[in-house]
Structures are given as C-alpha cells and as structure tokens.
Amino acid sequence: MTATASETLALEVRDLEVNFVSGETVTYVLEGVSLDVRQGEAVGIVGESGSGKSVFARTILGIRPRGSVVDIHGSIRVAGADQLAATDAEIRSRAGDLASMIYQDPMSSLNPTVRVWRQIVEAITNRRRVRRDDARAQAVELLRSVGVPDPEARAMAYPGEFSGGMLQRVGIAAAIASHPDLLLADEPTTALDVTVQRRVLDLLDDVRAASGMGLVLVTHDLGLLADRTDRTVVMYAGRIMETGPTGIVASTPAHPYTRGLLAAIPRLSGPIQRELPAIGGSLPPLSAPRAGCPFAARCPVVQERCFTERPPAVTVADGHTAHCWAVADDQEASR
Amino acid sequence: MTLATRAPADAPAPAPAPAAASAAAPHASAGVAAAVRATRRRRRADATATTVAAVWLAVLAVLTLVSIATPLLDPYFQDFTAAKLGPSLAHPFGTDGNGRDVFARTVAGAQNSLVVAVITLAVGAVGGTLIGVAAGYFRGALDNVIGFLIDVVLAVPALILIITIVSFRGPSIVSIGSTIGLLMVPAFARVTRSIALTVRERDYVKAALLIDTPTPRILVRSVLPAVAPALVSYAFTAMTAAIVAEGSLSFLGYGLAAPAPSWGGIIAEGRSDLATAPWITLAPAFALAATVMAITTIGERVKERYS
Amino acid sequence: MTESTIAAEDIPVLEVTDLEVRFGSGGATVYAVNGVSLSMRAGETLALVGESGSGKSTIAKAVVGLVEPAAGEVLLRGRTQAAQRVHRDKATRADIQMVFQNPVGSLNPFMTVEQNIAEPLRNRGVGKAERGARVRELLDMVGLDADTVGARRPGQISGGQAQRVSIARALATEPAVLIADEAVSALDVSVQATVLNVLRRIVDQQNVAMLFISHDLAVVRNVSDTVAVLHLGQLCEIGPTEAVLSAPAHHYTAALRAAVPEPGVPLGDPGMTDADPPSPRIKPTGCSFRDRCLAATALCAAERPALTMVGPDRGVACHHPLERAARAADPVPSTLGAPA
Ligand SMILES: Nc1ncnc2c1ncn2[C@@H]1O[C@H](COP(=O)(O)OP(=O)(O)OP(=O)(O)O)[C@@H](O)[C@H]1O
Ligand SMILES: Nc1ncnc2c1ncn2[C@@H]1O[C@H](COP(=O)(O)OP(=O)(O)OP(=O)(O)O)[C@@H](O)[C@H]1O
Ligand SMILES: [Mg+2]
Numbered sequence: 001m002t003a004t005a006s007e008t009l010a011l012e013v014r015d016l017e018v019n020f021v022s023g024e025t026v027t028y029v030l031e032g033v034s035l036d037v038r039q040g041e042a043v044g045i046v047g048e049s050g051s052g053k054s055v056f057a058r059t060i061l062g063i064r065p066r067g068s069v070v071d072i073h074g075s076i077r078v079a080g081a082d083q084l085a086a087t088d089a090e091i092r093s094r095a096g097d098l099a100s101m102i103y104q105d106p107m108s109s110l111n112p113t114v115r116v117w118r119q120i121v122e123a124i125t126n127r128r129r130v131r132r133d134d135a136r137a138q139a140v141e142l143l144r145s146v147g148v149p150d151p152e153a154r155a156m157a158y159p160g161e162f163s164g165g166m167l168q169r170v171g172i173a174a175a176i177a178s179h180p181d182l183l184l185a186d187e188p189t190t191a192l193d194v195t196v197q198r199r200v201l202d203l204l205d206d207v208r209a210a211s212g213m214g215l216v217l218v219t220h221d222l223g224l225l226a227d228r229t230d231r232t233v234v235m236y237a238g239r240i241m242e243t244g245p246t247g248i249v250a251s252t253p254a255h256p257y258t259r260g261l262l263a264a265i266p267r268l269s270g271p272i273q274r275e276l277p278a279i280g281g282s283l284p285p286l287s288a289p290r291a292g293c294p295f296a297a298r299c300p301v302v303q304e305r306c307f308t309e310r311p312p313a314v315t316v317a318d319g320h321t322a323h324c325w326a327v328a329d330d331q332e333a334s335r
Numbered sequence: 336m337t338l339a340t341r342a343p344a345d346a347p348a349p350a351p352a353p354a355a356a357s358a359a360a361p362h363a364s365a366g367v368a369a370a371v372r373a374t375r376r377r378r379r380a381d382a383t384a385t386t387v388a389a390v391w392l393a394v395l396a397v398l399t400l401v402s403i404a405t406p407l408l409d410p411y412f413q414d415f416t417a418a419k420l421g422p423s424l425a426h427p428f429g430t431d432g433n434g435r436d437v438f439a440r441t442v443a444g445a446q447n448s449l450v451v452a453v454i455t456l457a458v459g460a461v462g463g464t465l466i467g468v469a470a471g472y473f474r475g476a477l478d479n480v481i482g483f484l485i486d487v488v489l490a491v492p493a494l495i496l497i498i499t500i501v502s503f504r505g506p507s508i509v510s511i512g513s514t515i516g517l518l519m520v521p522a523f524a525r526v527t528r529s530i531a532l533t534v535r536e537r538d539y540v541k542a543a544l545l546i547d548t549p550t551p552r553i554l555v556r557s558v559l560p561a562v563a564p565a566l567v568s569y570a571f572t573a574m575t576a577a578i579v580a581e582g583s584l585s586f587l588g589y590g591l592a593a594p595a596p597s598w599g600g601i602i603a604e605g606r607s608d609l610a611t612a613p614w615i616t617l618a619p620a621f622a623l624a625a626t627v628m629a630i631t632t633i634g635e636r637v638k639e640r641y642s
Numbered sequence: 643m644t645e646s647t648i649a650a651e652d653i654p655v656l657e658v659t660d661l662e663v664r665f666g667s668g669g670a671t672v673y674a675v676n677g678v679s680l681s682m683r684a685g686e687t688l689a690l691v692g693e694s695g696s697g698k699s700t701i702a703k704a705v706v707g708l709v710e711p712a713a714g715e716v717l718l719r720g721r722t723q724a725a726q727r728v729h730r731d732k733a734t735r736a737d738i739q740m741v742f743q744n745p746v747g748s749l750n751p752f753m754t755v756e757q758n759i760a761e762p763l764r765n766r767g768v769g770k771a772e773r774g775a776r777v778r779e780l781l782d783m784v785g786l787d788a789d790t791v792g793a794r795r796p797g798q799i800s801g802g803q804a805q806r807v808s809i810a811r812a813l814a815t816e817p818a819v820l821i822a823d824e825a826v827s828a829l830d831v832s833v834q835a836t837v838l839n840v841l842r843r844i845v846d847q848q849n850v851a852m853l854f855i856s857h858d859l860a861v862v863r864n865v866s867d868t869v870a871v872l873h874l875g876q877l878c879e880i881g882p883t884e885a886v887l888s889a890p891a892h893h894y895t896a897a898l899r900a901a902v903p904e905p906g907v908p909l910g911d912p913g914m915t916d917a918d919p920p921s922p923r924i925k926p927t928g929c930s931f932r933d934r935c936l937a938a939t940a941l942c943a944a945e946r947p948a949l950t951m952v953g954p955d956r957g958v959a960c961h962h963p964l965e966r967a968a969r970a971a972d973p974v975p976s977t978l979g980a981p982a
C-alpha cells in the first residue's frame with residue numbers, strides 16, 4: 001500500500017490538527033489525522049456526523065471559516081505542493097487547479113443570482129481568458145455529463161430553479177471542470193437518487209481513471225463505498241479510528257465503532273426494523289482535547305484505560321489498522 | 336501502510352506501545368494558547384485604533400461644544416491686521432486672508448460638515464434601505480414603482496436639483512443635507528435591494544414563513560442582518576462623499592451661506608492662498624482626513640460585529 | 643361521502659388531490675408536478691421516493707403553501723386549504739410543518755441554534771422561560787446537547803447537527819403533519835438511526851402523519867407504511883412499502899430497487915437503458931419513463947398510463963406492469979454481507 005518513492009502523492013496529510021478559536025472558546029476538531037492518497041486512488045471517509053470530515057476536506061483546500069481563528073498543525077501537501085505554507089492569494093490563484101471540492105451543501109456554495117453556467121466554468125475563466133461562447137459550451141457539456149436533462153436551457157437558469165439533486169450535479173460539474181489533481185467530494189450524492197448517483201459516481205470513476213486524479217469521498221453511505229473506493233477511513237471525534245481496504249473494513253471491521261456503524265445501516269431485506277440499532281449516546285464535546293479514546297463512553301467493549309490512555313494503532317492485517325485497546329488485547333492474545 | 340493517527344509531537348516515530356501513545360493526550364495546547372493570544376493581540380490592536388478614532392471624534396465634539404457655548408473660539412471675528420499669519424500660540428492653525436482664526440473656523444466647520452453628513456446619511460441610508468429592502472423583499476408592483484421613481488431621481492441632473500431646492504428653501508444645513516441625502520437614496524436602494532432579492536430566496540426565509548414569523552420580524556432578523564455589512568461599509572463611504580459633496584457645493588456657492596464655515600468651504604477659500612498660506616487649507620483638510628479615517632475605523636468595528 | 647358519516651379517525655389528516663405545479667411560463671415552463679393525489683392518516687408515514695427533480699420537494703412546498711399549484715387541492719382534516727400560505731387559517735398553519743432539504747441553509751444564520759428553535763414558539767407567544775425549557779427538551783429529543791451547540795450559529799455546526807436542529811424546530815409546535823424533506827440524508831448511519839427512531843416515536847406517540855421524502859429505499863423500507871414512487875411529477879406506483887419494494891410492479895421502481903448499493907452486494911444490472919431522463923420543460927405525454935424502460939411499446943408513447951389499482955391499497959401507472967410471478971422471480975438480492 002505504500003507509494004513508490006518516485007510517485008507524487010495526490011494528497012499527503014501528516015498529523016493534522018485543527019482547532020477553531022473564537023474569542024476564549026476553543027473547539028478541538030481534528031486531533032492528529034494522517035492520510036495519503038495516491039494518484040488515481042479513491043479513499044472513502046465515513047464517520048459520525050460532526051466528527052470533522054468536512055473540516056478536514058475544507059482545510060486541505062485552504063478554506064478557513066469566517067469568524068473563527070483556525071489553529072492548524074501538521075502538514076498538507078496536494079500533488080506535492082504545500083497547502084499550509086501557501087498564502088491566501090496563492091490558494092486562490094491555484095484554486096481548482098490542484099484540488100477542488102464538491103460541497104455537501106450545494107445551495108449555500110452557489111450564488112443564487114449568477115447563472116449556473118458561469119459558476120461552473122468559474123475556475124477556468126478566472127485564470128484564463130476564454131471566449132464566452134466556448135465557456136458556455138463547455139459548461140453545457142459538463143452539465144450533460146453529470147446527467148442534467150436539457151443542459152442547454154438549464155445552463156442559463158439560476159440555482160433557485162434547480163432541484164436539490166440537480167444543484168448537486170451543478171456543483172460536481174464545477175468541481176471537475178478544471179481537471180484537478182485531487183477531488184474532495186463531500187457527500188456528493190446525498191441529494192441524488194440511486195440511479196443518478198450511480199451515473200455520477202461512474203463519471204467520477206471515469207475522470208479518475210483517465211486523469212489519475214485522486215479522490216477523497218466523504219459519505220455516510222457505506223454501501224456506496226464498497227464499489228467506489230480502494231480504501232476506507234473511519235473517523236470519530238476528529239480522529240481516525242480504523243483504516244483499511246474497503247472490502248475488509250466492511251466485512252471484518254476491527255473497531256467497535258465501525259461495527260456499530262455497520263449495524264446501524266437500514267437494510268433492504270430481512271426483517272423490518274421499527275427501531276434501528278443506533279449507537280447510544282453522542283459525540284463527546286469538542287471543547288477539550290479528548291483524553292484516551294473518544295468513543296470510550298459509547299463503546300460496548302470499553303476498558304478502564306480507554307478513558308485515560310490514547311489507544312495505539314494496531315495493525316490487524318496488511319494495510320488494516322485500528323486504534324483500539326480491545327483490538328490491541330486480541331492481537332496480544334493471538335500472538 | 337500510509338495511514339497513522341498523530342504521534343506525540345515530541346516522539347519521533349509513531350510507536351504502538353501504549354505508554355508512548357498515551358503521552359499524546361495534552362497535545363498542542365501551546366499552539367492553541369498562541370492562537371488565543373493572537374486573537375487577543377489582534378483585538379487589542381483593533382481596540383487601540385478604535386480608541387484613537389473615538390478620542391478624535393470626542394475631541395471634535397468637545398471643541399464644537401466649546402465654540403457654541405463660549406466666545407473663546409469665534410469663527411467670524413476678523414482682524415485685518417492679522418491676516419495670513421502662520422501658526423502661533425495665539426492662532427494654533429494660523430489665520431486666513433480675512434484675519435480669522437483658522438482653528439476656530441475648522442472647529443466650527445466640523446460642526447456644520449458633520450451635521451450635513453449625518454443628515455445626508457439619515458436621509459440616504461434610512462430612505463434607501465427602506466426602499467431597497469421593500470422593493471427586493473416584496474418584489475412585484477412595489478418593486479416596479481420604486482424602480483421607476485429611482486430612475487426619475489437619477490434622470491434629474493444633480494446640480495440642477497440642488498440649485499432648485501437650495502434656492503427655494505435657502506442654503507440651510509437641513510436643506511443641503513437632505514438634498515444630498517435624497518441624491519444618495521438610489522445608491523443605497525440598489526445596494527440593499529440586490530441583497531434583499533437574494534435573501535428572500537434563501538431557505539431560512541422560507542423556513543421563517545413556515546413557522547409564522549411576522550413579516551416585520553423577518554425583515555429585522557433575516558433581511559437586515561444580511562444587508563447590514565454592505566450597508567455599513569457603504570454608509571461610511573457615503574458619509575465621506577457627503578462631506579466632500581457639501582464642500583464642493585460651498586465652493587460653487589451653493590453651500591452654506593458665505594461666512595458660515597464648513598470644511599469644504601474653508602478648503603475652497605484657502606485654495607487661492609495655497610502657496611503663501613498653506614495652513615488655511617491644510618488644517619481643515621487634516622481635520623477632514625482624520626475624521627474620515629476615524630469614521631472608517633469605527634465602521635470596521637461595527638461591520639465586524641455584524642459578521 | 644360526507645364528513646358526518648365517517649368516524650373522525652377515518653378522515654385523512656392530509657389529502658392532496660390532482661396536484662399540478664408549473665414554474666415559469668411560455669416556452670420556459672417547467673412541468674414539475676403533473677396530477678398527483680396522496681392521502682395520509684394520523685400516525686401514518688407515507689414515503690415519497692423518486693428521481694432527483696421528480697417534484698418531491700415541490701409537492702412538499704405546495705402542501706405547506708409555499709408554492710401555488712396550477713391545479714388540485716390540499717386538504718387538512720377534510721378542509722380545503724388556501725393555495726397560498728398567507729391566506730390559510732392561522733390555527734391550521736402550525737399544523738403542517740416541514741424540515742427543509744438544505745439543513746444549514748434553512749436555519750437563520752444570524753441566530754443561535756437555541757434562538758432558531760425557539761422562534762416558532764416565540765411566534766406563538768410562548769413565554770421566555772418556557773421557551774428555554776422546551777428548546778432544551780427538543781434538542782435532547784434529537785440527540786444534541788444544548789450546552790455544547792445551543793449558543794453556536796448554524797455556520798459553526800456540522801451538516802448533520804444542522805439537520806437535527808431543523809427537525810427540532812419543526813417539532814416545536816407539535817404539528818399534526820410533518821413533512822421531512824430528505825431529513826436524514828445528511829446524517830451518518832448511526833445518527834440517522836437515532837433520528838429515525840426519534841421520528842418514529844413522534845409519529846407513534848403524538849399520532850403525527852409524516853410525509854417522508856427520501857431517495858434512500860432502505861431507509862424508506864424501515865420507516866414508512868406506504869410508499870409512493872414519483873417520476874417526473876407523476877406517480878408511478880403507490881402501495882404498502884414492503885409489498886412495493888419486495889415486488890415492484892412498475893419498471894422504474896424495479897430499476898430504483900436494483901440500483902441501491904449495499905455493503906457486500908455487487909451492483910446488479912441497472913434494469914433500464916441509460917437514455918437521458920426527458921426534460922421537465924416538455925409537457926409530458928405518454929409514460930414519462932418510456933425512454934429508459936426496457937418494456938416500452940408504442941402504446942407507452944401514445945397514452946399516459948392511468949394509476950390503476952392492482953391490489954388492496956396498491957396502484958400502478960404502467961401499461962405493462964411487472965407480473966407478480968415475474969416480480970417474485972426478480973433477482974433481488976436477499977442476502978447481505980452482514981458484518982461478522
Ligand atoms: N467555525 C466553526 N467554529 C467552531 N466549531 C466548528 C466550526 N465549524 C465546524 N465546527 C465543529 O467542528 C466539528 C466538525 O464539523 P464538520 O462539519 O467537519 O463535521 P462532519 O464530520 O462533516 O459532519 P457531517 O457528517 O454532519 O457533515 C463539529 O462538531 C462542528 O460543530
Ligand atoms: N422556483 C423554480 N423555478 C423553476 N423551476 C423549478 C423551481 N423549483 C423547482 N423547479 C423545477 O421543478 C422540478 C422539480 O423540482 P423539485 O425540487 O420538486 O425536485 P425533487 O424531486 O425535490 O428533487 P431532489 O430529489 O433533487 O430534491 C425540477 O425540474 C426543478 O428544476
Ligand atoms: Mg460534513
């Protein structure tokens with residue numbers, strides 16, 4: 001799984017720590033996240049809502065929230081270029097070139113008063129002079145490729161005239177317009193029905209295969225990851241809990257959180273579950289650094305030290321790692 | 336394997352040994368403290384600038400009161416034997432061509448210029464915002480009518496309008512201020528209308544309708560806060576523009592009547608003597624620049640609080 | 643049928659009859675909803691599924707009175723509701739509440755989470771102290787901690803947290819009809835399970851009728867009693883959820899069913915051609931699914947199939963519905979790679 005030395009990684013994140021400081025309150029969002037994505041590789045990120053997946057993606061892209069000071073440690077390289085050392089101007093000038101993003105919330109990321117075709121080709125036209133007609137034709141083509149019916153007419157419409165799912169496709173078109181080295185897709189298909197979802201993901205697969213683009217796919221649809229990603233990262237409260245080849249994580253999860261997550265998936269067959277097996281409790285507050293394991297309070301196999309000692313990274317199999325004391329014990333016993 | 340969670344900052348390699356891993360618990364507190372300090376430092380710098388700005392405006396206000404309440408600073412007292420004197424203890428900013436004290440005139444000018452600017456803003460910003468928000472939020476016929484009225488105002492040449500109003504109502508502070516304000520209504524209306532148009536399409540406004548939020552409350556809690564940042568930054572630009580506009584009018588002879596001082600008027604008066612007695616122009620110019628900067632600084636703070 | 647002959651419980655809480663919604667005019671008209679009828683009883687959950695752009699949100703907005711239908715009626719407890727919300731009776735307005743599809747965008751960014759949830763209470767004149775207590779209760783109900791997120795603004799919480807805040811707000815006035823437009827689509831599966839359990843409990847305990855809009859068939863299967871499948875503004879199929887999903891009668895329902903990705907189950911044959919869906923700007927003729935349907939004939943282009951009852955509570959709008967036998971033999975995956 002380790003990249004060869006000569007290959008530039010599409011994404012290389014080391015020990016990333018992100019804290020939001022607004023006034024006297026500090027939110028400790030990410031606590032030491034490391035992740036490599038090779039060119040052409042697709043990595044899925046799943047995890048509890050609020051555990052920092054979007055913050056992770058936005059930090060990679062260089063987007064800082066307004067109103068809070070962001071305190072970042074660690075390193076981020078996109079296609080070899082240091083993202084943290086870059087100035088705002090540099091980030092803006094290469095926006096879309098190195099990395100681009102499909103946002104979780106398309107309505108809020110689009111300007112309601114600008115025609116969609118302009119917003120789709122913005123990343124291109126910002127840097128190069130493109131003839132208006134060419135730009136528009138390109139936008140229409142992109143809209144067609146993401147399955148928007150009647151793209152010629154739709155390109156001229158405003159975001160408010162689109163359904164939620166179609167807006168999401170506009171966002172996808174805008175993100176791939178500039179052929180980035182890395183595409184961060186933050187729940188790109190949550191608003192889409194399965195038939196369109198399939199089509200859009202096929203498209204992303206094609207782009208990835210053709211251009212060697214790295215893909216980080218943030219989703220909560222574990223079913224979707226199976227067919228679309230090489231590796232899966234499970235996040236919880238700003239930390240990576242488990243990581244490994246997607247098929248293995250889905251079939252033989254090592255971490256108790258991953259197991260809980262998989263059990264909570266509603267099923268299309270088998271008995272109907274009036275009461276779905278949720279994991280009791282909720283995310284720990286992010287107002288303090290987490291001591292020990294952040295999942296301890298909700299964990300079915302919790303031990304005393306889980307509350308105080310940070311669990312080690314345990315290699316379960318080649319390329320499959322879990323951060324858990326119980327897994328560490330198992331490993332110890334079987335050795 | 337290319338993935339690992341953060342190792343303790345002081346440990347060179349991620350060791351799977353529990354002891355080393357647990358050492359990571361109170362990590363990064365130094366960085367956070369630095370960030371907290373950075374916010375505090377930025378806030379302190381902002382606070383200093385704001386204080387300086389506020390002090391300047393306060394000094395202006397006190398001097399204005401002094402000039403109104405006491406005969407110490409008389410902007411009209413002429414002493415032809417003491418014309419175009421350079422700055423001295425008796426005349427800190429020197430005297431003008433008529434031997435009037437430039438300091439006294441600058442202070443009196445502040446009063447007139449600022450009152451004109453405030454009236455301008457009151458008319459322009461309040462009127463423009465009301466009109467713009469109403470047009471943008473309610474759309475329909477109201478929007479069309481307002482659009483038409485704005486076009487009418489814009490079609491009338493500004494100078495002719497001012498000359499007409501001033502000659503009918505006399506060159507008083509109120510008539511000049513409200514006329515310039517009227518001319519600023521379209522600009523304010525445009526800025527606020529375009530924002531109100533986008534805000535009404537936002538889901539949070541639709542959600543507000545669903546929970547039966549009364550329209551005035553929607554306007555105050557949803558539309559105005561969205562309009563405010565643009566409005567505030569534009570208001571400060573407009574205020575400067577108003578001060579300058581009033582000066583230009585005075586220069587053209589349509590400002591405040593002749594001896595009454597305003598910054599624009601004094602600058603205009605001093606222009607002919609710029610080579611020989613630059614203080615006549617520089618004192619009010621400095622006052623104007625400092626005031627504009629003070630207003631802008633305070634404007635920034637206000638804007639920050641909104642966003 | 644007059645009201646007096648029917649027991650109160652038998653009157654549908656919400657009824658939508660022959661609803662048609664169009665946007666724009668002339669050549670730019672979008673035919674968003676084309677003759678949809680639905681009916682819901684108290685304590686019942688009706689799921690509305692269908693392709694993106696098929697008019698699900700538009701139906702929801704017409705029900706709450708945010709868009710004006712071109713034809714058709716919305717009835718609450720048998721009473722016709724004015725097309726526009728402002729013309730509706732104030733007392734009944736609070737009875738239909740909605741959770742928007744866009745969670746962050748539907749919360750007022752200038753208010754804190756707590757203020758957002760308190761807003762409907764405030765508008766009904768609930769006192770300050772009572773509001774505070776109720777807000778905590780509501781936040782607790784959707785699994786959020788008031789002390790942690792209460793004072794934050796919508797921009798400072800995650801998408802899933804925002805979704806729960808908007809659910810809490812919709813529930814604040816104890817509506818009789820709750821419309822949940824993709825209410826759980828932004829949530830991870832474990833929070834989704836929590837929220838679905840919350841919704842389930844509210845439906846059961848407070849006898850709420852829930853219109854549950856979703857494109858996730860697995861979710862729909864576990865929460866709804868009835869499912870209505872929408873395609874380009876028309877109902878393809880409606881019926882008891884389990885019956886429809888286990889043995890679809892409409893080819894579109896079957897295609898939807900086949901496209902659901904599940905862990906450990908390889909994606910099957912899509913069951914439809916990959917033609918583009920027709921433009922919603924063309925006035926629909928015939929069956930809207932025919933271009934992508936494997937069983938389409940000339941009849942499908944010529945005539946719009948009417949919704950016909952094929953069983954108790956089961957309707958399908960198709961000239962060539964899948965036979966029960968054929969449906970049963972469909973290669974629907976039945977085993978799952980359940981986690982060890
Ligand atoms: N500007 C901010 N200031 C303070 N806290 C923030 C800010 N933005 C996000 N957070 C917090 O950071 C955490 C991570 O948020 P993030 O949006 O990354 O979650 P997520 O994993 O993407 O969740 P979801 O699946 O719900 O989208 C949340 O607890 C959120 O409340
Ligand atoms: N204000 C509007 N003006 C013009 N067209 C609109 C407007 N609102 C919706 N539409 C169109 O109406 C159709 C139905 O939209 P709707 O939002 O109801 O779809 P949906 O089924 O909710 O889809 P999704 O699952 O993607 O949210 C779409 O073609 C959409 O583009
Ligand atoms: Mg997110």
Ligand SMILES: [Mg+2]
Nearest residue numbers: 163164699743
């Ligand atoms: Mg919708």
